Amino acid sequence: MGRALRADAERSVRAILEAAERVLAQDAGASMEQIAEAAGLTRITVHRRFANRQALLEALAVSAKQQLIDAIEEARPDSAPALVALYRVTVNVMRVKNTWRYTLSHATAHTAAAAALWEEIDAHTVQLLDRAQHEGLLAPDADLEWTRQVYYALLSEALNRPGADRDPAAQDPDAQATLVIDTLLHGAGPRG
Amino acid sequence: MGRALRADAERSVRAILEAAERVLAQDAGASMEQIAEAAGLTRITVHRRFANRQALLEALAVSAKQQLIDAIEEARPDSAPALVALYRVTVNVMRVKNTWRYTLSHATAHTAAAAALWEEIDAHTVQLLDRAQHEGLLAPDADLEWTRQVYYALLSEALNRPGADRDPAAQDPDAQATLVIDTLLHGAGPRG
DNA sequence: GTTAATTGATACTTCAGTGTCGCAGTTCTG
DNA sequence: CAGAACTGCGACACTGAAGTATCAATTAAC
Numbered sequence: 001m002g003r004a005l006r007a008d009a010e011r012s013v014r015a016i017l018e019a020a021e022r023v024l025a026q027d028a029g030a031s032m033e034q035i036a037e038a039a040g041l042t043r044i045t046v047h048r049r050f051a052n053r054q055a056l057l058e059a060l061a062v063s064a065k066q067q068l069i070d071a072i073e074e075a076r077p078d079s080a081p082a083l084v085a086l087y088r089v090t091v092n093v094m095r096v097k098n099t100w101r102y103t104l105s106h107a108t109a110h111t112a113a114a115a116a117l118w119e120e121i122d123a124h125t126v127q128l129l130d131r132a133q134h135e136g137l138l139a140p141d142a143d144l145e146w147t148r149q150v151y152y153a154l155l156s157e158a159l160n161r162p163g164a165d166r167d168p169a170a171q172d173p174d175a176q177a178t179l180v181i182d183t184l185l186h187g188a189g190p191r192g
Numbered sequence: 193m194g195r196a197l198r199a200d201a202e203r204s205v206r207a208i209l210e211a212a213e214r215v216l217a218q219d220a221g222a223s224m225e226q227i228a229e230a231a232g233l234t235r236i237t238v239h240r241r242f243a244n245r246q247a248l249l250e251a252l253a254v255s256a257k258q259q260l261i262d263a264i265e266e267a268r269p270d271s272a273p274a275l276v277a278l279y280r281v282t283v284n285v286m287r288v289k290n291t292w293r294y295t296l297s298h299a300t301a302h303t304a305a306a307a308a309l310w311e312e313i314d315a316h317t318v319q320l321l322d323r324a325q326h327e328g329l330l331a332p333d334a335d336l337e338w339t340r341q342v343y344y345a346l347l348s349e350a351l352n353r354p355g356a357d358r359d360p361a362a363q364d365p366d367a368q369a370t371l372v373i374d375t376l377l378h379g380a381g382p383r384g
Numbered sequence: 385g386t387t388a389a390t391t392g393a394t395a396c397t398t399c400a401g402t403g404t405c406g407c408a409g410t411t412c413t414g
Numbered sequence: 415c416a417g418a419a420c421t422g423c424g425a426c427a428c429t430g431a432a433g434t435a436t437c438a439a440t441t442a443a444c
Contacts, residue, residue, distance in 0.1 A: 187379035
C-alpha cells in the first residue's frame, strides 16, 4: 500500500462504497456514473479511487464482509450459552446485512481476499453451531453445513419479509432474530 | 398473436430459451451473441424471435414460471394427505427449479404476465400449506406467508448444496425433497 | 411441387459505458 | 502558510453490444 489517504479522499471512498451499495441494489448493471452521482462525486473521482469497475466491486465485497466479521466478533460468539450467543450474533449480523443487502447477497467478485473473508465467516458460524449442538440446542445428528446454509437463508428471508406496513413490529431486529432462530431450531411444525 | 410458428422456428425459440438459461446462469450480463452461439444460431435469428433483450428475458421468465405451474399441478397437490402431496410437489418443483436455476432465482423482468404467474404459484403453495396446517402438520399459529418464504428458500438451498462429490446420494431428488420437508417441519433442533 | 416462412451472411448505424489526459481550483496536512 | 493532495471540468479515444436492412439459400407446409 502507498501512503495513507488524505481525510477527504477517505471520505470519498466511503461515499462511493455506500452509494454503490444503494445504486446496485436497485440495478445490478448500473454505470459508474450513476454510482458517482449517488455519491455526490464525479465519475472521474470514482475512477481515481478504483481503477475499474471490477476493482470497485471487489472493494465493496471486502468491505461488507469485513463489517460482517466485525459484527460477529462484537457479539462475542464464544461467551455465554450458545442460545444467547446465537441471538446476539443474529441481531448484529442482521443489522449489517440490512445495510449491505446487495453486496452481501450477490456473490459476484470471487477474489482471493473475499473468499478468505467468507471462510472466516463460515468458520465463526460453524463453530457457534457446533457449540450449540454440544449444548443440546441442535439435534446430535444435524448436518452443520446444511444448518449453516439454512441459517444464512433464513437471515436473508427475514430481511426480505414484506408486511412491514401492517405489522411494524416485524421490522424490529429483535423480533426478526427471534423468528430466525425459532424457525431454525423448530421449523414450522407443531411443537412437541 | 399472429399465425402459429413453423416447426423449425418453434425449435429455434426453445433452443434460444434453453441457451439463455445456460449462458445467463454463468454470466447475467452475457450478450445476445453469446446466447445465440450457445443456441447454435445467429444473433440475427435471436433478434427475429425476440425484438430486444428485455423481451427475451420476459419470455424466459414466463416460460420457466409456466413450467413450474405445470409441475405443481402435475403433482396433484389437492389429493392425498398433505404430507404426501407436499412431498410430490417438492420433488416436481425441484426438478424444474434445477433446470431453470438462473431464471427462477433472479426475478429480473417484472412484467404483468410474470407477476400473474408468480401469484398463481404462491396461491397453489399457500393453499397446500393451509391444508397441511389443518391436518396438524404445521403449528396452528404458524404464519403461512413466512412458511412459504422459508419453503422457497429451502428449495433453493437444497439445490445449491455442495458435497455432491463425497455423497452422491445428496443429489438424489427424493433425498433432497425429504431434507427440505424435514427441515421445514422440524428445523435443526432435537426432536421432541 | 409450389408457396411461404425461416435462416445465415454481410454490412451498417447508433449508442452507452469505460478509461485517460491535462489544467485549474479547492482543501487538507505539517 | 506552503506544499502536497484531492476534486471538478471538458474533451477525447476506444470498445462492445444493440438493433436494422437487404439478399440469397434453405426448409417446412399444404
